[in-house]
Amino acid sequence: MRGFGPGLTARNLLPLRFAPRPPRPPGPLLSSRPAAGASSLTRAMDDLLRRAVPPTPAYELREKTPAPAEGQCADFVSFYGGLTEAAQRAELLGRLAQGFGVDHGQVAEQSAGVLQLREQPREAAVLLQAEDRLRYALVPRYRGLFHHISKLDGGVRFLVRLRADLLEAQALKLVEGPHVREMNGVLKSMLSEWFSSGFLNLERVTWHSPCEVLQKISHREGAAPVRDRGAEQNHHRHLLLHQPHTAGTAGRRAGNFPHQACPQGAAGQLPAPAMSKPKKDRVSTSRSDPVPVVIIGNGPSGICLSYLLSGHMPYVKPDAAHPHPLLHRKLAEASGRCLLDQDLDYLSEGLEGRSQSPVALLFDALLRPDTDFGGTADSVLSWKRQKERAVPHLVLGRGPPGGAWHAIEGSMVTLSQGEWMGLPDLQLKDWMRRKRRGLRNSRATAGDVAHYYRDYVTQKGLSHSFVPGALVTGVEMGTPQPKDAGPLFQVSGMLTTKDRGQRPFSLWARNVVLATGTFDNPARLGIPGEDLPYVHHELSVLEAATRAGTITPASDPVLIVGAGLSAADAVLYARHCGLPVIHAFRRPVDDPGLVFNQLPKMLYPEYHKVHQMMREQSVPSPSPYEGYRSLPQHRPLLFKEGQQAVLCDPHGHHQVLGVSLVLVLIGSHPDLSFLPGAGTSLATDPEQPLSTKRNPVEVDPFTYESTRQEGLYALGPLAGDNFVRFVQGGALAAASSLLRKETRKPP
Incomplete structure (x- = not known):
């Protein structure tokens, strides 16, 4: 569920x-x-x-x-x-x-399996999986x-x-x-x-509350309902006139308990960022009064940075003992000092792990001290809210908070362990326990993760800084003027309104943070015929075709190109639907670089099943996998009219295959079309296309500010951090840098 x-x-x-x-x-x-x-x-x-x-x-x-x-x-x-x-x-x-x-027969069978394993000296993971099978049968x-x-x-x-x-x-x-x-x-x-009451949040009725909410409240109070858009402002005024204007003034406050599925704000408005002194909400900002920080992208990177910029300061617990001796000694040297004010270069020196980013390793080591060794030690950090240190900012996203996680099929499970998907000061396992959910073989579903990120923004009080439905179409450097304290950026785009219309917006900002992720543009083969109508780059096309009945088990085979997890998902889906499959990929099946060789079999049985099929069906022969054929070391050369694919085998011979559909699933690239030159000038090698794996944005490793453009930051996959547990380190580095800028800023 x-x-x-x-x-x-x-x-x-x-x-x-x-x-x-x-x-x-x-x-x-x-x-x-x-x-x-x-x-x-x-x-x-x-x-x-x-x-x-x-x-x-x-x-x-x-x-x-x-x-x-x-x-x-x-x-x-x-x-x-x-x-x-x-x-x-x-x-x-x-x-x-x-x-x-x-199915009582299944329950009896799985129960017998659990009882048998309890009597045998087997690994705990085997017993846990058997128990999970029993739960599933129930x-x-x-x-x-x-x-x-x-x-x-x-x-x-x-x-x-x-x-x-x-x-x-x-x-x-x-x-x-x-x-x-x-x-x-x-x-x-x-x-x-x-x-559940966990889905309800007490919210103050303000000028930003949707008119529909106000109508509900007025109906319950016997007030006249709003009958047209022209009366909306008067209706707002009716409910808000009695609110106190200063602290301590007696007065009536209007509020409501909305459900998580309810709209969170007035559509089409850009809320003003949290500031030490309240300012009027605005759709645009002027050059003379820019927003200090605009974050483009509302996935885990943007959410984590927003949390830090909202005045949530990390401190090392006074009595904490970190298992890493050198790091423990360094932390003790600056006891009682906010982590954002410390020398991140010095603290991260000597740390090793699964990331190339020193600050990512540092923050991960503080949040999850011994997780790579199977430990469950608590974080050594405590969090203090210091509103006076908050940096005003806006987070622009196309959809709800959580970014691309909302576009992934909800039943899919994460590649990383569930505990690694959490954000600071709200562990995913604690959130799931309160929601009465559970992990599957230590992994979470994409639906739960997306719900968690959206809930995180609400629970941590960050909603006022988030602007969903905002599509950024341009980021340009403003012409420098003498009065400017530094570079200014003009961020423009389109905002989707409540009635599904669109209207332009424009913002001036002193700093821009790129946190758009990498799932915007599917990677292409770049061969003739790739734009033919039967060639696609998203698994959802196959799902739609099977549901519509245009592709059936009697159709020609589906050609799946690629050897990553997306291609494996497509194979599993096609096999479940009984569709014939031809699976082509350029590497040999025993290549250690294949992702399947890097995944534990116990935790990822479905992917290892695909790998087994790839290995055993590399040549046509009788096997349990009828309807599936693996073509290792094959490259598509072109796609022809009449639904024919031409492939080249390892010996240079060409094969022509009749297919019903082609799925090219070989990765994806970020969409930075809103930047001049699509951001290629920011890459490590400006002569090559920007790639999150091979040619990311070149940033300072301790601030995540671009080395080629002052005031421009990049987080997450754009900077080479491809896992949620490590993108948070980039947010820490960027927040530390932005806080120092705000401290130095002249009044």
């Missing part, structure tokens, strides 16, 4: 009140006569449940299985809506509970149906009413039994999780 469905909207939750049951939508014409009509109704119910309730995938494919077509869940909702009598609804719910619950099939219904528009409201019908049927003895009671408990648990 991850997060909540899109059925949780502001309309449903502010406040949560259900009107009397409306007339049910048109559904099947049903009769309550007990003879032939009842028999046909029973058959219709059974047929519906077989189609609508998603099957439970095999444990190994649980994270790669596509979601069922939306129409299947909608069919259930429509059919249920057409049942006019309580007895008919009770009959359907009884059949759902009885026939689509837990999930009833109808839970998947409820989960997917929750994603429909109004789906959660439907499930609330469904449970009300279930309780009514139990009270009237229309349906009984342990299976029904169990389903009621499962549904109750799901609804309790979605409507």
Whole structure:
């Protein structure tokens, strides 16, 4: 279970009140006569449940299985809506509970496996995986149906009413039994999780509150609702006039408890950054009053930097004992001093680890002292809020906080361990425990990670600095003027409004931080025919084609190009759908550089399964992997009209293959088209295209400021840090540099 469905909207939750049951939508014409009509109704119910309730995938494919077509869940909702009598609804719910619950055979088998492992001296990881299989077997099939219904528009409201019908049927003895009671408990648990108080936040009603929120409040207070946009400002004024203007003044404050799914601010507005002295909100800033820092990108890098710039200062705990002796001695030399004010070069000297960035290794060592050795020691840092040291800033992002994590299929699991995905002062495992979620083989799902990042911004009070829906189209250096204290940047772009319209914005900033990540532009082969309509660069295209039925097991093979994790995901998905696959990649299968050779088999069984298929199916031969063919050391040369791909084998011979679809999954590049020359002048080698792996932005390793442009910073993959646990070090270095600039800035 991850997060909540899109059925949780502001309309449903502010406040949560259900009107009397409306007339049910048109559904099947049903009769309550007990003879032939009842028999046909029973058959219709059974047929519906077989189609609508998603099957439970095999444990190994649980994270790669596509979601069922939306129409299947909608069919259930429509059919249920057409049942006019309580007895008919009770009959359907009884059949759902009885026939689509837990597979008791699987439970018995997995239980026996756990008991057997407990009696044998095996590694703890093997037992934990067996226990995870048992937990997976204990999930009833109808839970998947409820989960997917929750994603429909109004789906959660439907499930609330469904449970009300279930309780009514139990009270009237229309349906009984342990299976029904169990389903009621499962549904109750799901609804309790979605409507947990943990998703509610007390927010002050201000000038930025959406008009819809104010209408809800005024309705509850008996005030006149807002009837048009022209009355919006008067309505705001009605609610805000009674707020105190100074601390200690008695007065009435308006507030509300919004759900996480509700809009967080007035669409189309750029909020003013947090400042020591409040200023009027603005869509644009002038050259004479620039924003100190504009962060482009609202993923983990941008969120972490925003947290540090908002006045959250890291200090080493007085009684902390770091396991690294040299680092412990250095930290003791500056006891009681904020980490941002210390010499990061000196502190990070001598540290070694999985990153090339010394500050990334330092911050990681302080947050997770012995994690690389399997330890669970607590962070040696404590955090103090010092508002007077906050640096005003704005964080611009195309979507909600979390960046590209919201674009990844939510059931996918992270490559890194779950504990390494956390941000400062809020461990992911603690957040998941409060949300009653759990890790899968020590890894988190992309959906949970995206939800965590969005929740982090809210819980840490950073929302006022974040501007979702902002697409940056240009960053230019302003012409220097004598009164300027340093370089100024003009950041321009388009802002998506609440009505899906767009309007331009323009900001002046003293510093710009690039934190856009690397998932914007898929890497291309650069060969003829790559723009033909059957050649694609995203897995989502294959998912859409299988759901639409344009590609089936009877189609020509799908050609997947690449040997990374994205290509492996595509292979797993295609195999799950029964599609024939040709898998081509340029390296030999035993190349130590392949990512599969760097992943522990115990933690990543699905990827090692793909690697095994790549090795065993490198030549056509009978094997368990019918419909899959591996072509190592093959290079695509061109794609021809008529859906034909020409490949070159290791001996230089050409092969022409008929295919239904081509997926080129060989990585991605950042999109810095808003910079002059797409940012190539900032790269380590300005003569080559900018690449996060081979040619990143050249930055000072202890400030992350560009060595080629003063006032311009780069974080995360753009600077060569490709894992969340290490991007935070770049944020620490940048925050330390920006704080020093603000301290030196003349009044």
